[in-house]
Amino acid sequence: xxxxxxxxxxxxxPSPLEMIAxxxxxxxLSKLEAEAGVEYxxxxxxxxxxxxxxxxxxxxxYK
Numbered sequence: 001x002x003x004x005x006x007x008x009x010x011x012x013x014p015s016p017l018e019m020i021a022x023x024x025x026x027x028x029l030s031k032l033e034a035e036a037g038v039e040y041x042x043x044x045x046x047x048x049x050x051x052x053x054x055x056x057x058x059x060x061x062y063k
Contacts, residue, residue, distance in 0.1 A: 014022070
């Protein structure tokens with residue numbers, strides 16, 4: 001009987017609690033991916049701000 005239950009396991013309908021847990025895990029992963037994107041974008045902005053400041057300073061030297 002135990003073997004039969006194991007064979008049925010992949011085909012059983014998930015419980016509401018299992019579905020909620022899966023949705024919650026997906027939400028956490030999506031949040032982590034979005035946070036990584038924000039960190040990357042912030043670093044690009046900081047890089048370009050520093051670059052603009054450096055180039056403006058260099059431009060003033062040549063005036």
